[in-house]
Amino acid sequence: xxxxxxxxxxxxxxxxxxxxxxxxxxxxxxxxxxxxxxxxxxxxxxxxxxxxxxxxxxxxxxxxxxxxxxxxxxxxxxxxxxxxxxxxxxxxxxxxxxxxxxxxxxxxxxxxxxxxxxxxxxxxxxxxxxxxxxxxxxxxxxxxxxxxxxxxxxxxxxxxxxxxxxxxxxxxxxxxxxxxxxxxxxxxxxxxxxxxxxxxxxxxxxxxxxxxxxxxxxxxxxxxxxxxxxxxxxxxxxxxxxxxxxxxxxxxxxxxxxxxxxxx
Amino acid sequence: xxxxxxxxxxxxxxxxxxxxxxxxxxxxxxxxxxxxxxxxxxxxxxxxxxxxxxxxxxxxxxxxxxxxxxxxxxxxxxxxxxxxxxxxxxxxxxxxxxxxxxxxxxxxxxxxxxxxxxxxxxxxxxxxxxxxxxxxxxxxxxxxxxxxxxxxxxxxxxxxxxxxxxxxxxxxxxxxxxxxxxxxxxxxxxxxxxxxxxxxxxxxxxxxxxxxxxxxxxxxxxxxxxxxxxxxxxxxx
Numbered sequence: 203x204x205x206x207x208x209x210x211x212x213x214x215x216x217x218x219x220x221x222x223x224x225x226x227x228x229x230x231x232x233x234x235x236x237x238x239x240x241x242x243x244x245x246x247x248x249x250x251x252x253x254x255x256x257x258x259x260x261x262x263x264x265x266x267x268x269x270x271x272x273x274x275x276x277x278x279x280x281x282x283x284x285x286x287x288x289x290x291x292x293x294x295x296x297x298x299x300x301x302x303x304x305x306x307x308x309x310x311x312x313x314x315x316x317x318x319x320x321x322x323x324x325x326x327x328x329x330x331x332x333x334x335x336x337x338x339x340x341x342x343x344x345x346x347x348x349x350x351x352x353x354x355x356x357x358x359x360x361x362x363x364x365x366x367x368x369x370x371x372x373x374x375x376x377x378x379x380x381x382x383x384x385x386x387x388x389x390x391x392x393x394x395x396x397x398x399x400x401x402x403x404x405x406x407x408x409x410x411x412x413x414x415x416x417x418x419x420x421x422x423x424x425x426x427x428x429x430x431x432x433x434x435x436x437x438x439x440x441x442x443x444x445x446x447x448x449x450x451x452x453x454x455x456x457x458x459x460x461x462x463x464x465x466x
Numbered sequence: 467x468x469x470x471x472x473x474x475x476x477x478x479x480x481x482x483x484x485x486x487x488x489x490x491x492x493x494x495x496x497x498x499x500x501x502x503x504x505x506x507x508x509x510x511x512x513x514x515x516x517x518x519x520x521x522x523x524x525x526x527x528x529x530x531x532x533x534x535x536x537x538x539x540x541x542x543x544x545x546x547x548x549x550x551x552x553x554x555x556x557x558x559x560x561x562x563x564x565x566x567x568x569x570x571x572x573x574x575x576x577x578x579x580x581x582x583x584x585x586x587x588x589x590x591x592x593x594x595x596x597x598x599x600x601x602x603x604x605x606x607x608x609x610x611x612x613x614x615x616x617x618x619x620x621x622x623x624x625x626x627x628x629x630x631x632x633x634x635x636x637x638x639x640x641x642x643x644x645x646x647x648x649x650x651x652x653x654x655x656x657x658x659x660x661x662x663x664x665x666x667x668x669x670x671x672x673x674x675x676x677x678x679x680x681x682x683x684x685x686x687x688x689x690x691x692x693x694x695x696x697x698x699x700x701x702x703x
Contacts, residue, residue, distance in 0.1 A: 287633050311619035316587045
């Protein structure tokens, strides 16, 4: 008996070296024990493309959304690339959270799919607990707080939360840094600069619905034409007062053919 | 070990050249090769994989198929790092059993796909190096194929190739099943016999040009009668 207590006390007097992380430990979420004192994003990069091991994740997009008199137009492309390989030509980059809320996805496909599906779950729980639909502002804030919890860990997500609630049409841009902006027009993804150029030059607040559809289509079509990581089909949605409708799904090469007269 | 390269032309040993410090790091991953393919038809689904397990310049095994039967209506094909494939299938099988015990029914293909996505994303910061493709029948009895990336992004497809020869096979499938880049061709829906023959032909082509694909092909045909398996020999070189 005495022998046991002796050995136990010997063990407990062992001095442990103080923990000195080289960079601040990322804030841990309540209920989870995660301690990333090293750089998770750097680890993944170091494993890829070494000894034949190549972990390429699905990436790259152009998405755009803008508010106008008759609601919100949301247009996305459909290419998912893994490195230089096109993993999918018909990726679905719009998540239909509920009949009055849409979320777009750009950046890493897995991050977007996972977190926006989690957001859809939270929106449903909100509706069940509070007996009314969640506002666009609150939904976008939930998503940006999820992103802030993992800030610095290498998530890649640029999303637009679009909806129609009691305050009218809503459009928020949320990204992996935790940025959350309300605005009239956004475009995300690596092809966003091309889309901005097209939509900025053609935008008028008092456009007709058909003109707005055409503007959204053109924005994506021209962006896919110039950006290597965007392509496939244009998926166009229109957020109206009584919910969203899916307007069309058109192949980009056919659209470019139609617009060809004004190009080069 | 002294190799012939250490000796110069006149028979004397060459000068030792010091190239500078070299960093060696343990890599937790390895690439074991292999190709997986899945095709969804009107009332059937086919999941096929080669059976070669390689690493670097060696072949570890000629009889290591990459199709795993999950339920009576679902087959999973995984290629990439064999260690992660084994662990992942173990975890999936355990989760299937848990679901069966708590819900008193088998998981449907769509449910398995959604579950696999969250299992993969749970390791977002140290991924399973596995390229997964699920093939099976959905609730209405139609063929379904779900393809994944290593961290869990997924979508439902009609056909998909994954693994080392995927970039070679996918364009061929786009042409033959999707009728892409073909003019004046009638879009005939795929019959089961034609699909199986196409899969065999496609793997024969892959074995010709990809070093990590070959030895034998295992085809699992999922239909309402159950899962039928066929083994076809491929090039062994």
